[in-house]
Amino acid sequence: MLVRAVGPPGLRTPHTGALTYVDGQPQIPAAAVSTEDAARLQRMVDRGTTVRLKLMMEAHFLPDADSANVVGEIRGRELPDEVVVIGGHIDSWDVGTGSTDDGGGCVATWEALRLMKKLNLRPRRTVRVVLWTNEENGTRGGNAYRDRHLTELPNHVAMIESDGGVFTPTGFGFSGSDAARAKARDIATLLAGIHADTIGPTGGGADIGPSVQQANIPAFELENNGNYFLIHHTPADTVDKIEPLEVSRSAAAVAVMTYVIAEMPERLR
Ligand SMILES: [Zn+2]
Numbered sequence: 001m002l003v004r005a006v007g008p009p010g011l012r013t014p015h016t017g018a019l020t021y022v023d024g025q026p027q028i029p030a031a032a033v034s035t036e037d038a039a040r041l042q043r044m045v046d047r048g049t050t051v052r053l054k055l056m057m058e059a060h061f062l063p064d065a066d067s068a069n070v071v072g073e074i075r076g077r078e079l080p081d082e083v084v085v086i087g088g089h090i091d092s093w094d095v096g097t098g099s100t101d102d103g104g105g106c107v108a109t110w111e112a113l114r115l116m117k118k119l120n121l122r123p124r125r126t127v128r129v130v131l132w133t134n135e136e137n138g139t140r141g142g143n144a145y146r147d148r149h150l151t152e153l154p155n156h157v158a159m160i161e162s163d164g165g166v167f168t169p170t171g172f173g174f175s176g177s178d179a180a181r182a183k184a185r186d187i188a189t190l191l192a193g194i195h196a197d198t199i200g201p202t203g204g205g206a207d208i209g210p211s212v213q214q215a216n217i218p219a220f221e222l223e224n225n226g227n228y229f230l231i232h233h234t235p236a237d238t239v240d241k242i243e244p245l246e247v248s249r250s251a252a253a254v255a256v257m258t259y260v261i262a263e264m265p266e267r268l269r
Helices: 035-046 099-118 140-148 150-155 178-194 209-215 244-263
Strands: 002-004 031-033 070-074 079-089 125-132 156-161 169-175 198-200 219-224
Touching: 002 035, 031 035, 070 099, 079 099, 079 150, 079 244, 099 125, 099 244, 125 140, 125 244, 140 150, 140 209, 150 156, 150 209, 156 209, 156 244, 169 178, 169 244, 178 198, 178 244, 219 244
Parallel strands: 002 031, 079 125, 079 156, 156 219, 169 198
Antiparallel strands: 070 125, 169 219
8 A cells, every 4th residue: 555645745755654453454565655756656547557566665563672761850849749741752763863753852841841950940840851752653652651650640730742843933732721721821921032922722742642631631732833744754854954043942932831830839720
């Protein structure tokens, strides 16, 4: 089975992605071709040409191996059991180096924590950065976090994921109560100076998803105006696409939102 690469036309660069088989059904090999090649195949079919393809594929599964989420935190000074989680995922597809998906998200979120430490800020609540493993191939890092912290999830005040690249940030998508949304809007006004003050209609992420759904936790995702889908899951996902200033702005946006949620007297609800 061949699919047209899921993404915008991108200089004949196909996008890779996950394939899952249903138990008991035939396991048909599948591949993605670039939009340009898909269009060419379509033109040939439209002309009545019988298309023949030779596919050489090296994709395969290896046996499971141990892996781990990477976790660091600043313990809250007054309410250490209440936690604000931020993070991205530390795995990537093999075709590129995973700079945009999701190395940048990891750096922006741990940098947010590092900034608090550097400024000697110890907020009221715990701020925890989690770099999840296995997002692309099963979300097992996100599922394991949920299972490991199951009894603590009701004390998770908010979860913020950065998995949309680190381009110029525009604000956050948010899912939660109307009251929490109003509070998020208030906090976001602090980011007007870098034009990152919008609060979009929905927030979340593959890695925070299992925990968010389990305990109905207010969920944010960092949003930006970049061309994430052009790059992610392709051989073009390399570090040259990362602009240091955009990483800094992304880290600043995450730091401000996270710090205020962790520090304000009332809990985000
Ligand atoms: Zn990702």
